[in-house]
Amino acid sequence: MRAGVLSVAFLSLGVGSVVGSAIDLALAKGHDILEAASQLIVSEPIPPSSPLLEIDESYFDVESGTKRKLCVLHPKGGEELDDDNFKAAFEHCGNGGIIRLPDANYTIGSPLTTELNNAILDVHGWISFSSDIDHWVAKRVPFEFQNLALAWIIKGTNYVLEGNGKGGIYGNGDVWYNWAKDEGNKYGRPMSFAISDSKNVVVRNWSVIQPQFWASIVIRSENVLYKNYYVNATQYNPEASGHFLNWLQNTDGCDTYKSHNVTFEDMVYQGGDDCLALKPNSSMIRARNVTCFGGTGIAFGSIGQYKGIVDYIDDVEFTDITLLPSSQHLMKNGLYFKSWMGYEIGTPPNGGGGGSGYGRDIKVDGVKMKDVIRPIYLQSDLTYLNDHRGEGHDTGLFHWSNISLSNISGTSALNRVVWLDCSKQTPCKDITFDHVKITPGKDDAPEIHYVCNNVVLGGGDGLDACHPSDSQKEGAEEVKG
Secondary structure: OOOOOOOOOOOOOHHHOOHHHHEEEEEHHHHHHHHHHHHOOOOOOOOOOOEEEEEEEEEEEOOOOOEEEEEEEOOOOOOOHHHHHHHHHHHHHEOEEEEEEEEEEEEOOOOOOEEEEEEEEEOOOOEEEEEOOHHHOOOOEEHHHHHHEEEEEEEEEEEEEEEEEEEEEEEHHHHHHHHHOOOOOOOEEOOOEEEEEEEEEEEEEEEEEEOOOOOOOEEEEEEEEEEEEEOOOOOOOOOHHHOOOOOOOOOEEEEEEOOOEEEEEEEEEEOOOEEEEEOOOOOEEEEEEEEEEOOOOOEEEEEOOOOOOOOOOOOEEEEEEEEEOOOOOOOEEEEEEEOOOOOOOOOOOEEOOOOOEEEEEEEEEEEEEEEEEEEEEEEEEOOOHHHOOOOOOHHHEEEEEEEEEEEEEEOOOOOOOOOEOOOOOOEEEEEEEEEEEEEEEOOOOHHHOEEEEEEEOOOOOOOOEEOOOOOOOOOOOOOOO
């Protein structure tokens, strides 16, 4: 008998056949994951005679061929929280052991910090975060960047998060989307999980369904691999359908911050914000075979938000990227380079500016996109304060250079194809296009098809059609984003 069932539907994406088998695989993956999520249950209470935490001190691990400690954790069930036993499992087996969660649902009610060293977290169901917003905000664990918050922090060395293709995190995001509505970066919304201060990490066959905020972030870590990673943020409230963001803002797939050598391989995202985002001091970032449905695309930034601080994005290689709108959310940007205005207005998360630094050695090869509003977009005067948008034009201090974009095809939704709006203070240089073939969706403003402001152009860079223009048609004010 099941006490309750959570229904999660996979919405029709209506993507046509633009990318063939790659999309079929992505949809199949999403359907399988959400089919498993649809069986998420409020578990029946385990009889008192059954231990909730079983510990085997000499379990033989076939994969490693060694004996190691095994902790098998069962949920309390009903409406009870599993925080205490969850932490106990990490304390007993987090150093050299295996922590196995074999059941359907484990409920966490407060922020957690756990540690794994030479260990495996083996999840076969869902680590579900409770929906008590007031409690989560009151107990928030702050994150230094943009005054944000974290729900679950994982630290350590040489560890694996294994979702087995049928489990991971259920964030109860519905309540958070309705609570935040159209307010970006609302105080207290926590990221679902953070790989923090870690080295040699694998996150594989892992899903995040209905994240509260950003699904994941990598903080001050190195040598991290996300393999077969799936994120789905879906809006079920019909009242949100009339809003241009569908109340799905800030549901990023994964961000990197002050981290080195992070790879995303075989990833599928559906949501309303950045599929992937490289935040300050991200280096040696790789992505292969990533499919994004809806949102704001692949983001390089934002960066340069903090006055007087020098930051960087360096050594990036992305290949085989697919960008498509979903039935819930437009694909507003494709490849989006975003740095802040050159002086400070307001405070983070939505204000700031005046930071400097560089984004360089960025290579993107093999992108297929359909109906993207701004397929290739570089913005150098970013602010999230609506009353100050556009005020910092040409003031940005962050420098973009050595960017190579090749084998990019598809369609834009409107007139814009390329919009490189660099700053007069720090012109962009060494930007090259090779086999970039994107068809405009409209032709009533051909003067904005290819715009390059303050870009140092040279022969053979593939930007012959690009020209300066101050037109704000289809900009942030006309097309929200």
